[in-house]
Amino acid sequence: MNNQPLIRLKAITKRFKGVIANDAVDFDLYPGEVHTLLGENGAGKSTLMHILSGLVQPDSGSIEIRGESVNIRSPYDSLRHGIGMVYQHFALVPNLTVIENIILGFEEGLILNRKRTESVLKQIFKEFELSLPLDEKISNLSVGERQRVEIAKALFHRSDVLILDEPTSVLTPIESEELFNTVFSMRRMGKAVVFITHKLKETIGISDRISILKLGKKVAEMSGEDLRQVGEEEGYRRIFDVMFDNTQLPKDTTTIKRSSEEMPILELDQVVCLGNFGEMRLKKLSLKLNKGEIFGIAGVDGNGQKELAEILAGQRKVVSGRLILDGNDITHEEGAGTRTDLGISYITDDRMQEGCALSMSVAENSILRLFKRPPFSRRKIMNKANINRHAEALIREFDIKVSGPDVDVGTLSGGNIQKILLARELSLHPKVLVCNKPTQGLDAKTTRYVKDRLQQESVRGTAVLFISSDLDELLSCSDRIGVLYDGELLDIVNRCDANRENIGKLMLGIRQ
């Protein structure tokens, strides 16, 4: 390997109010390597990369690019040094088109020259096997596509360095594979890739080097090759050792056996609903959820999962059919607040837009939709002390990395924002819990914890509708799995009969 690093971060330190996000971190990046950054939620991974991309200014430390000391004062500087970043929460303008987003900031000349841009992009798409609808607005794209737009943007800038901040936590397994292919072709071309993830399997699979952050400090650097040689189990153990201070791998505890008597609590009867463009998304879907079960919904993204969750949460109209909760027809009792009051909680997969009010405090977010209830308010007057106590309890319970309940949610790390959302909805002990990709962006320990909590909720009698595109996750904790394909429930498989093959086939629409 080349012995001159492309990028060298030296003793980078960054403090925010009340937290030290990076504490004298050294980080090298060589051409033609994939350098993975691991660490718990809030360990400082995004912050370190934001410093490299110019979005955050370090308090101290220095940056060298190709051996020369540089001063990165803004994203502009960073981009001109050939550094491209795919942000954890995409830096795209939703109501501009794909092509407009790609050229933004890198337009040549005053008058936009579409033809030239298009031919450059065609070349890049061919080189990296990408494809994108150039004239579609970003808001109409799936998350996977949005991510490809960001990657295309970095490639369009001819970046030598690509930083990917948790790219796979929003991708389906198939999309992840495609992403890895792009990453590998970049590596072949001598570009360098920084990869942030919480998934250990892919870490070992694709990394040349691995750095682990813990509470802002860099605590270890490992070689990917070494880990691959010692085998997966041992590799995981080594990583866990440093990340969480214990050698014990969290065990799958999904062996709790529950009584199998069926007590339907929620029933969907021939439900039809429409998508954002008036197209039919759920086609006469019928489903019975039993008390105390975890019902997994498998399926390739975009087959009606989002719509299913939203009609239950009261955020989307049911065109025909009925929703029955505990024997009562609730089809027309719409609105998120109403449904929460009825006992249906919803953990959305879109924490930034729908899940949290980013400019409000942790305390306020912990009681969204609950603020009318005692003890949080009496006679329309909020009780701040009670709200703060509640928030503090959740912070402790979910180990949320935040200096206090008054901090704005928008400043938290991605995983910690997700924890707030989970903490709030789980604290309600609802009758029905609808969760869409609840573990996205969470570190391994917290993922384990959340799955345990879902188990506990179900033991307590809650019916959990667990939507995910991660098959392994579904197989490990669902009692039954329904496969959603093109707005229909193709089949429902009991846990004992479910395996990767038969569910995988159903996901592609192949009925046995």
Place this chain on the structure above:
Amino acid sequence: MLFEEALFVTVLASTLRGSMPMLLAALGETYAESAGILNLGIEGMMVAGAFASFLVGLQTNMVPLGFLGAAIIGAVLGGIIGFLVIGLRLNQIVVGLGMTVFTSAFCNLLHRIIFGSQFPMLWGAGMTTEIPVLSKIPIIGQPLFNQHWLVYVTLALVPVLYFLLYRTSLGLRIRAVGETPWAADASGVNVYGIRYLTIILAGVLASTGGAFLAIGDLAFFIPDMVKGRGYIAIVVVMLGRWNPIKVFLGSLLFGFALSLTSALQVAGLKVSPDFILTMPYLVVILTLIIIAKSTSLPAALCVPYKRGE
């Protein structure tokens, strides 16, 4: 027949002339709002522009210098608003309204100090420029091609500003900044620079609009002559959905309402003049009712930006 033709000509000419102050202000506002700044100081900027143009014109006895003076004052006021809402990140609504209240009162005061209760005329102001051949076209020739030079400039500005906003890199950056400033910043766009640019442009155009009122259309200054045209401009911008061409059409609508007011008065209709005078504002309310439901504002309108927050 002759009377009808005369009425038509008058209404056409005065629609065009009457819509100019709003159009100029609204074009500037289109840019500011597209970049995320709601400029409620627009009304005050128009008043300041009207007064400055009149004062400078009177002092130097050169009308064009009056327009220049107005433009400079507009740029300064735009810069001040910019500093307050971009630099200090103060609330745009408070700053804008404050600017309007302050400049209106200040111009009023200054006018009183300088002129007492007199309203002198500025000789040479309000002159039209006849375009050779075209103004000879029957009927429409005079109303369309015998107008003040600023009318021609403003009309030419409409397609230029449209092109700039929707077909150039600058326009793309402006729209990105108004929608998702942090994404624009992360793409290497200078968010603060773009916002300063648009608010200063908005100031220049609003003040020039005010100047047109005082020394383009008329030839004197009265402190309350702007009469809510700035606020109407804001409505026009929403009506036109941040598209300079549609903003132009919207301005014409209000110009028409204004000119009908005078035409009806001239025609001696037996309606209360007070009612006739409320017409333009009725149009405002009606349009607001119609568009209110379907307007999607630039997402970052009124939201200050600070990197890393």
